[in-house]
Amino acid sequence: xxxxxxxxxxxxxQLSEAERRIGEYIIERPEAIPHMTTKELSEKSGxxxxxxxxxxxxxxxxxxxxxxxxLLKDVxxxxxxxxxxSVLQQKDSPYDLFHKIIYVNKSAIESxxxxxxxxxxxxxxxxxxxxxxxxxxxxxxSSTAAVxxxxxxxxxxxxxxTSLDFHYMLSLIPHLTEKDIFVAISxxxxxxxxxxLSRFAKKRGAKVxxxxxxxxxxxxxxxxxxxxxxxxxxxxxxxxxxxxxxQLTVIDTLYMSMFHHIGEKVxxxxxxxxxxxxNLRR
Numbered sequence: 001x002x003x004x005x006x007x008x009x010x011x012x013x014q015l016s017e018a019e020r021r022i023g024e025y026i027i028e029r030p031e032a033i034p035h036m037t038t039k040e041l042s043e044k045s046g047x048x049x050x051x052x053x054x055x056x057x058x059x060x061x062x063x064x065x066x067x068x069x070x071l072l073k074d075v076x077x078x079x080x081x082x083x084x085x086s087v088l089q090q091k092d093s094p095y096d097l098f099h100k101i102i103y104v105n106k107s108a109i110e111s112x113x114x115x116x117x118x119x120x121x122x123x124x125x126x127x128x129x130x131x132x133x134x135x136x137x138x139x140x141x142s143s144t145a146a147v148x149x150x151x152x153x154x155x156x157x158x159x160x161x162t163s164l165d166f167h168y169m170l171s172l173i174p175h176l177t178e179k180d181i182f183v184a185i186s187x188x189x190x191x192x193x194x195x196x197l198s199r200f201a202k203k204r205g206a207k208v209x210x211x212x213x214x215x216x217x218x219x220x221x222x223x224x225x226x227x228x229x230x231x232x233x234x235x236x237x238x239x240x241x242x243x244x245x246x247q248l249t250v251i252d253t254l255y256m257s258m259f260h261h262i263g264e265k266v267x268x269x270x271x272x273x274x275x276x277x278x279n280l281r282r
Contacts, residue, residue, distance in 0.1 A: 004059075004070055005030055011059055018051040019058055026071070029092065032099045034072040038064050072103075101241065104232075108242035109249050111230035115214045116250070124209050124225045125257045131181045135201070136162040137169055138185030138211075138247075139193050145185050145211065145247035152255040155273075157266050166193050173197060178205035186210075187229070187243045189217025198222060211250055213243075 008023045015023060025045040026033055033041065038049040041064075045052075052064055061067045092100065128134065134153055136146040146162045153160035163169055176182065182201035186194040189212035198208050198219060210223030213231050220226055229246035259266075 008059060015055070015058055016051075018047040019055040021045050021047055022052055022055045023059075029096055029100075030071055031103045032092075032096045034068040035099045035102070036068075104242045105245045108230065108232040108245050111232060112246050112249050115228045115230040117226070117228065120226050120228075121253070124227055124254065125261075127181055127207050127209065127225060128254065128258055129261055131158070131179065133159045133161065133176065133180040134183065135169075135172065135176065135180065135206075136160070136183045136185065137194060137197055139164070139191055141244050142185040142187060142191075142194075142211075142247060144244055145251050146183075148248060149183065149185075149251045149255070152251065153258070155266075155270070156255070156258055156262060157269065166197075169197055170200070173200045173204060173206075176201055176204040176206040178207075180206045181209060182206045183209045183211060184219055184223065185247060186212050186217075186219055187247070189213060189215065189219035191219075195219055195222070211247055 005027060008027055012020050012023050022041070022045050025041070036044070038052045041052055042049045056062065056064055056067045059067075061070060136149045136153075138144075138146040143162075143164055150160045150162035161172065163172075173182075180201075182198060184194050184198040189210065195218055198210070199222065202208050202222070202224075207225065208223045209225045209227060210219045211227045212219045212223075212229065214220075214228040215231065220228070227250050229243065229250060232242040232246060
């Protein structure tokens with residue numbers, strides 16, 4: 001089935017000059033269009049708002065609202081290529097990039113539902129309920145998720161640990177036992193430092209939870225519990241953008257699951273911390 005963008009491309013020769021200008025503008029930046037009004041698109045493409053309505057009808061869609069919904073559904077993450085070097089070929093304004101990032105992050109988060117195994121998630125939550133220590137580790141972009149997790153689980157009262165220092169982590173792992181959990185975070189599942197520490201933690205008896213993409217990577221295969229994120233970025237990329245959003249979504253899910261489990265025991269601690277912060281602001 002032909003995509004909407006492809007349909008617009010093939011229809012260009014049959015369109016009026018004004019409609020062709022609209023079509024060419026949409027083909028260049030389809031991710032930005034769903035967030036525009038007819039007035040904004042008319043200003044960007046240099047045509048009247050009435051021409052936009054005629055354009056929609058010319059390609060078989062009754063209204064601009066319906067066109068935006070169809071385009072949003074049609075455009076995929078792989079078409080966007082926001083996080084690889086092809087972004088340099090696009091002449092996007094900061095505002096265009098703003099909307100692209102919103103779209104990419106939103107789509108990545110929504111894709112999490114397809115990659116997450118419900119049983120594995122339940123196993124992870126059950127393991128965390130009984131954990132004495134929880135160690136989080138990731139490098140590069142994945143370290144952001146590790147730091148966020150360590151902060152959140154500390155608020156819950158866990159003995160929660162993370163560090164960017166590989167040698168510090170090496171000195172920590174021997175103190176883990178079968179009552180502890182090591183959460184290994186790696187988008188590719190191939191990061192050497194993460195793999196080495198995961199294997200070391202497993203030797204000490206700790207349960208290893210992998211937060212990695214859905215590919216059957218070394219980390220995926222070796223973990224006790226697998227929390228999979230979707231493949232939303234190229235392996236060679238300019239930065240962990242959408243993949244970081246998927247990791248943070250899973251971390252928040254674990255955090256909220258544990259808060260529901262032990263929340264009543266720690267609510268007063270949250271109030272105490274809040275009260276102290278209020279005092280410090282005065």
